[in-house]
Amino acid sequence: MADISPTGAPAEIATLLRWDGAGLVPVVVQDHSGGEVLMFAWADREALARTLASGQATFYSRSRKGIWVKGETSGHRQTVVEVRTDCDGDVLLYRVDAIGPACHQLRRSCFSNRVDRDGSVHCDRPVVS
């Protein structure tokens, strides 16, 4: 896919991104200080606009089919320090300050499962308070 060509114009992100057929792009969420990859979700135009305006990580929930402000019910909000996109503009990266667990399993990161060379899977991350 061709690379995007940013110009620095306000609001250009909405048209630079390659939204998929459902109007979504994947979002990788990374801890800003420690670098841990915390979770993976999706954003539509509104979720991204709200994230940029509010500084609170906001997604589109494919299961609930609507806007999802991370932590709105759990209290485990994520303050967005930086939003980035990749060379061809089909993925977003939210770099966040996260209070408590990012995962509904109450683990720091959703990526709690290690896959070994033999294809076996092992949950090796503790539950956090």
Place this chain on the structure above:
Amino acid sequence: MADISPTGAPAEIATLLRWDGAGLVPVVVQDHSGGEVLMFAWADREALARTLASGQATFYSRSRKGIWVKGETSGHRQTVVEVRTDCDGDVLLYRVDAIGPACHQLRRSCFSNRVDRDGSVHCDRPVVS
């Protein structure tokens, strides 16, 4: 989506993962030592099996419609230190040792574009040798 329930059985990853309608899962690639998110790609069953067997980051190229061993032509290979998956098994994380740039733009990471609050986009990462 329901969480996966790993048992530690060899080869279980192939059936635990929630492959999408095209038989793919997204892959987040992260630098093992520095934690930088380097790129985002996709894997099919074969790409994951090859990654686990060879220790070389291998993907499915949606544009070329085939297996893609990272660095096979560029020389910028990625040695996989760890493969992880998330709570509901619909994303993979490759933690890698990467020689040189991960991006075809010859930048360390593909996520070279910063998105500011006003929606403007700025490429703020240098080309590396």
